[in-house]
Amino acid sequence: MREYLLTLCVAAAVTYLLTGPVRKFAIAAGAMPEVRARDVHREPTPRLGGIAMFGGLCAGLLVASQLSNTSEVFRLSDEPRALLSAAALIWLLGVLDDKWGVDALVKLGVQMVAAGVMVLQGLTILWLPVPGVGVVALTPLQGTLLTVALVVVTINAVNFVDGLDGLAAGMVCIAAAAFFLYAYRVWYGYAIEAAAPATLFAAVLMGMCLGFLPHNLHPARIFMGDSGSMLLGLILAAGAVSITGQVDPDAMKLFTGSVRGAVHEMVPVYIPLLLPLTIIAVPFADLVLAIVRRTWNGHSPFAADRGHLHHRLLEIGHSHRRAVLVMYFWSGLIAFGVVGFSVQGVGAWIVPGVVGLSALGLIVLLLPRFPLKPPARWRRPEPAGALSPAPRGGEGDAGAAVGGPQAPGTEPAGEGSAVATATREHGLNGATAVGERQRFALRRKIDTRF
Numbered sequence: 149m150r151e152y153l154l155t156l157c158v159a160a161a162v163t164y165l166l167t168g169p170v171r172k173f174a175i176a177a178g179a180m181p182e183v184r185a186r187d188v189h190r191e192p193t194p195r196l197g198g199i200a201m202f203g204g205l206c207a208g209l210l211v212a213s214q215l216s217n218t219s220e221v222f223r224l225s226d227e228p229r230a231l232l233s234a235a236a237l238i239w240l241l242g243v244l245d246d247k248w249g250v251d252a253l254v255k256l257g258v259q260m261v262a263a264g265v266m267v268l269q270g271l272t273i274l275w276l277p278v279p280g281v282g283v284v285a286l287t288p289l290q291g292t293l294l295t296v297a298l299v300v301v302t303i304n305a306v307n308f309v310d311g312l313d314g315l316a317a318g319m320v321c322i323a324a325a326a327f328f329l330y331a332y333r334v335w336y337g338y339a340i341e342a343a344a345p346a347t348l349f350a351a352v353l354m355g356m357c358l359g360f361l362p363h364n365l366h367p368a369r370i371f372m373g374d375s376g377s378m379l380l381g382l383i384l385a386a387g388a389v390s391i392t393g394q395v396d397p398d399a400m401k402l403f404t405g406s407v408r409g410a411v412h413e414m415v416p417v418y419i420p421l422l423l424p425l426t427i428i429a430v431p432f433a434d435l436v437l438a439i440v441r442r443t444w445n446g447h448s449p450f451a452a453d454r455g456h457l458h459h460r461l462l463e464i465g466h467s468h469r470r471a472v473l474v475m476y477f478w479s480g481l482i483a484f485g486v487v488g489f490s491v492q493g494v495g496a497w498i499v500p501g502v503v504g505l506s507a508l509g510l511i512v513l514l515l516p517r518f519p520l521k522p523p524a525r526w527r528r529p530e531p532a533g534a535l536s537p538a539p540r541g542g543e544g545d546a547g548a549a550v551g552g553p554q555a556p557g558t559e560p561a562g563e564g565s566a567v568a569t570a571t572r573e574h575g576l577n578g579a580t581a582v583g584e585r586q587r588f589a590l591r592r593k594i595d596t597r598f
Contacts, residue, residue, distance in 0.1 A: 151215045152332075152351040158211045159355025163204030167363045170200045171370040179247050179373075193368060195246040198375025201356045202239045205383070206232070208352035218348055220341075227345040227394075230269035231386045234262040238303070238382050242375025252448075255374075256300070262382065263299035267292050271386060273393025291393065299385040305435045306381035307374060309457075313366035315472050319430065319479045320380045321357035324350045326483035327384075331391055346391040353383045366468045429482045430457070430475060465516025474513055481505050 174180065174194035182192060209228055212218040222228055241258045244250055266272070272295045275285045286294065310316035328350035335343040357380070363369050372380075434457045442448065461471035485502040 149332075151212070151218045152328075152347065154215065155208050155212045155218065155348070156351045156355040156358075159204040159208030159352050160359035162207040163200050163356050163359030164362060166200035166203045167197060167360060167370060170196055171363070173199075174370065177247065193371055195371045195373030196243065196375060197360060197364065197370045197372035198239055198242050198246070198377075198379050201360055201372065201376045201379055202235065204356040204359055205235060205352060205379070208355055209348075212348055212352070218344075221344045221348055224341065225345055226270045227386070227390055228348070230266045230271040231349065231383065233269060234266045234271075234386070235379055235382055237265060238262045238378050239375055242373060242378045246373035246375050255378075259300050259303050259378070260296055263296040263385075264292070266299070266386065266389070267295050271295075271389060273298075273389055275393060286393075295389055295393070298389060299382065301432070301435070302385035302388070303378050303381035305432045306384065307377040308435045308438055309430070309475075310372065310377040312468060312472050312475075313368035314361055314364045315475055316377050316380065317357045317361050317364055317372065318472065318476050320384060321354055321361070322476060322480045323384060323483050324353040324357065324387075326480075326487045327387055328354065329484075330487045331387065334391065334395060340395055342394045343391055345394075346387040349383055349387040349390065353380065353387070356380070356383075366472070430479045433457075461513075464514075474509070477509055477512070481509065 171194050174196040177196070179195045180192040181195070209232060213222045213228075238259065241250065241255060241262075245255065273286060273291045275283050306316055306320060309319060328347060331343050331347040331350055334340055335347050360372060360376070364372065437457075457475070461474060462468070466474060481502065485498065488498045
């Protein structure tokens, strides 16, 4: 565990320290696009935050390759090399898109090529554990197609959710933390070396997100851009591919009967293996809803709009930070709930806990729809005449209010005036009364002008 914590800290520190210089470089390079109609920020903000994230990825993998326990991953497996090659390709595409813009179909093609690079270097799905059937071996073509589909969907899911300050980095960090716990349990709990690369990828991914978040929280000083969001999605998908298609379920030996019975018995353990996208269920749901919504309206699935989940939270009435925290809550509930349910013997209390937290999340989610007003007896009484409309007068009202000549048509500040009443009821002295007269005179002047 210490090696993973050190790797996480190095990736976080390098990402954090590089983000400041990268921000200056982005401003100098003009990577500050104008505010678009669908954006929620008000001022142009530099992008290219993915450059700092890629630096954190390289630093984390470099340190891990020199540590005693994690260096075995680089010696026995080509998966770290496959991840770094695909990450370099997808990161370069993101940098070009942040600076000059790249067509959506071109980006989709490069994403598929990056997934193919991983497949060629051995990071692919070899088999799938299917409940009730057993371990199903995949042909090379089937494994390649499934791997490419998983990588492309995960990349675009993270890219779609990157719409609020700190949202994508925080949600991916939560998903990576849950995935790290599961992969670490599979490796050390069942002594399966094939789960080591996925554990390392999750630790590095957490470090990259934690290092970038201080610069990206609202109000953000820099955006990660496509160079960062696509990079995060690729690393998350690489970990899911590694632990789904590389770990042999029979090695866990949780059931000594038939293969079919073993798979059926270990369904809770297989949930993260069969459904790795559950750790990013919220951005994945946003991706599916966006495609359906745009296609239904006759637009391209890649056409941007303001219908994402974070946009809807703002429309309901949540503030920027509260909308981000709501999305964090649901991501953490789904990710850690699934990982907790995969641990045998704790499902009895995991399910009620998830149900209770879901009810709490719904209450918080819908809270702006039901604004609460305090009872009338709890409200502070207003000074007499404070809410009564002041009579309209001319420019000489101010002079009359402070003791000057009274303008025609104005109420004298006498015994029955609003100022005198407020002074009498609140025990104001002479100096305070003059201030009250000036305040009411200013209100009358504003009413006269407008």
